[in-house]
Amino acid sequence: MPARESITCFPEIREPLLNTRSAQGKNTRVLPSPFDATDLGDLGPEESLPDLPDVSEVETVRHFTRLSRLNYGIDHGMYPLGSCTMKYNPKISEAIAGSFAAIHPADGNAMHEILEFCCLLEDCLKEICGMDACCLWPAAGAHGELTGMLVIKKAIALSGRKKNTVLIPDTAHGTNPASCAIAGFGTKSIPSGEQGYLTAEILKEHLNEDIAALMITNPNTLGIFEREIHDIAGLLHDNGAYLYMDGANLNALMGIARPGDMGVDCLHVNLHKTFGTPHGGGGPGSGPVMVRKELERFLPCPVITRDSREKYTLTWDRAHSIGMVHSCLGNMGVLIKALTYILSLGAEGLRNAATSACLNANYLKSRLSGYFDLPFSTPTLHEFVLSDLRQKDAGITTMDMAKTLMEFGFHPPTVYFPLVVSGAMMIEPTETESLDELERFAHAMETIAQMCLTRPEELHESPGTCPVDRVDEVWAARNLILTWGSFESNKGDMVSK
Amino acid sequence: MKIPEGLNYTQDHEWGKIDNRTMRIGITDYAQGELGDIVFVEFMEKGTQVAKGESFGTVESVKAVSEIYAPVSGTILEVNETLAETPELVNQDCYGDAWMVVIEMEDPSEADSLMDAEAYAEFLSAEAK
């Protein structure tokens, strides 16, 4: 291995499962016990105590602290994950969201203020996107997509037209067709143009009476701005169809261009991407949906209304709404963090963030295009895609390169997506990276490209210094050990490779 | 790429071996290669009637799940139980021990439209382009 700067080194920790530390009587926690014990026989209670590990507070803290040290996080270093926008998570957002922790949604007085903040967030998001109405309740991007497609389905149903199919470009995220299926649409994949963006000509070939909508991501997952989007919107509208935009890549557009101006009828945004709320190891995210005026009445319940006396209330009295999509008010804590972020940056800050995000990505593209194949020469914005074409001959796969990047202290980029590029590596540094960090990454990628020529075997072996080496996913799927209980009872029988 | 003679092939990469009124069915070497290490297989039960082109089961690897389609219509007579315990057999011996089901053919003439080994080989090279 070449000498690598050990900026991020993992400690040597092997932490057994929590239940192996359990022993009766270890947990001596004292709990609030304001009430005298009463006879609870009428509950038909379970005789045995809940089946949980019995461990002390110290052991709980040490166990999970050790586990945390096996994780990479944004505060360690860059995550160049395309279409994920892994930007820095501001600490002030955490502090402010924390002050709302104790408020129960039934506390009308406290909630009034919160509804006011939600309205402010709605206004900001509508302004950024150039849209007319907003719903904050979808709990994630996919949830937002489903909500948006249900809105479109209802609008179409009410119009009496029969339109059952949604067109989806072949570069789309997997949630797009999956969301359409639940909303009751069939889907049809359409190819991107030769230059990596959808053209009005291609759309015309696929447009017919049955088409209800086109789902587009802009910029798309190749990082390319869909320059014909306005014409595409026109064609769709003439056909009585709608344009849905997946807003995952909004980070390239804040203050620069607005989906509403592009002809978008409905979109979702990802607060955990563009607006810097933490990913939490898989969630919670948030996927607010925005629509044009025409579609406003179909938005989910409840809707925040503001009367002339600045009084904010929730109303469920919406005759054409698609209904509720969440049992309460979505991921409220996440909404507050996103609002904090927007207000911290202001208009200038958001525009600068978008600009810097695109500059950083283009910088890396310039640095790396000498070593890696760039499948499209079309200009890109906040992310770009490399393929494994140049390294394939040395028998190196994108997977090998991704695993080796971990040796250099980076999380790999998004790999094998979009599907249209062989061995795709989608790279999005975001704006919160210094030139130092960008250079460190470029240097790592260059070194890997050189290793493909001089020491390819080492790439197959990596990673070597991470908490674990490449894992056996086949073994995992064949044995399906999904709980420690299953582990205990299957110790003898597990299928070996 | 193994494409044994004497078998019928479908465009969905299944093979069928005819024996009187029955057809033994599995997936081809190409299919198992594309899927990667097989982790799970599941079929409809014995006695189920399937139509030509209808899915009668799934084959799963870590990166994909594929439906398996009936090359001909009929009733499922036998199901290969060993694949539940040892799905990796599909990778190791897809034309032999990893046969999947035996169907009693409703209309043997349906097999006429299937490809022979040569035609399947041509089909594969055309697909590759």
Next chain:
Amino acid sequence: MSYLCQTDEDLKTILDTIGIDSAQEVFSSIPVTLKYTDRLDIPGPLDEEFLRKTLAGRPSEGGFAGGGIYRHHIPALVDAVASRQEFLTAYTPYQPEISQGTLQGIFEYQSMMASLTGMEVSNASMYDGATALAEAALMASRLKGIRRIIVTRTTHPAYRAVLRTYLQNIRDLELVEIPFDPDTGRTDLRSLEEAVGEDAAFFVQQPNYFGIVEPMEKIAEISSKTGFWGMVITEAISLGIMKRPGSYDPDVVVGEAQSFGNPVCAGGPLLGFFCVNKNHVRRMPGRVVGMTKDHNGRDAFCLTLATREQHIRREKATSNICSNQGLCALRSALYLSAMGPKGLRTVASQCASGARYLMAALKDKGIQPLFGAPFFHEFVMKMDEKKRLALKDLGIIAGIPIAADYPELPDAVLITVTEMNTKEDLRCLLENL
């Protein structure tokens, strides 16, 4: 505030490397007609102190409100450990080599949820209990022959609303609602029995929305006549004392685990859970973590069964879910570890005892609950809306009015007691009633 970290010199280097003269040229691929030339009309930039003052949560007493979201004691260690940046800022664990912390944490969450529900498998979380129920109904609808989804009116109204939303465009699927017995507050078993059949899937909430304990033995018997059935648990704390749902042999147990270590936080983020037995594991939506070994034989964890998920199966996926409630699930694991078996039982018992204490005191004052059947820690009583608002002005949240969802129960209020209420709180409420 800006989180950029580049100097003017850095910018010059970047522009030179890219080969452009000014930063705005990076947007040359955007047609001029689509460029936004105005300044966004949004407030800011605001400094941290100003934000702390303006975006502050008002102190809230909490009172006696529940209804699917519950105030419970959260040991301090949960915040302390869950806020570690390695857990908080980590991405989805698609690269297992550098995500073992998240993966093992979620595996342990799955293990504990499976144990508590008495089922074999749990997924890595859903958005909330309502969408978990909706996904369970979708899962049932994909089974051969299921044409009807049956829920009882004792199921949380918001859950039924979300269910309606999710099912509205699913072909050939009917949603049926079963009435409740107005005396007991329980599901009308006769109606349920008449409604079920091989072509139906039914779901029952336990304890139900009124806080009432449903007669699960009888319901389990009825289930033998139906194609698929599930239990919905909106108050996870009840798993600390009530009979394990799995012992009734449902096909699925779903619900809300916000009570396990997640604050009420004005309504979210919440934590849906989804548990099945192994026979349904391949139909289960959402991510799931499995145990494996790495190439050196070392124990490791990774996401598994990914082939069911949206990024591979796309329109044929078991669900469209991608991001889930990962950090909330981790907080649950921390909570359950901090509480232990006795701790969880104590909390559950305290909640139930507190509610009985309040009930007894109300009866002493001549106030009867609306329903006669046993309850867990919530119950319904009649309370004049004027009275309720008067209590609100005194700073007492005296439950949740439910007449809007149950017009046949005018002035009905759902009152909840948890271990966070004190005898003093109760005295205050009683005095002012």
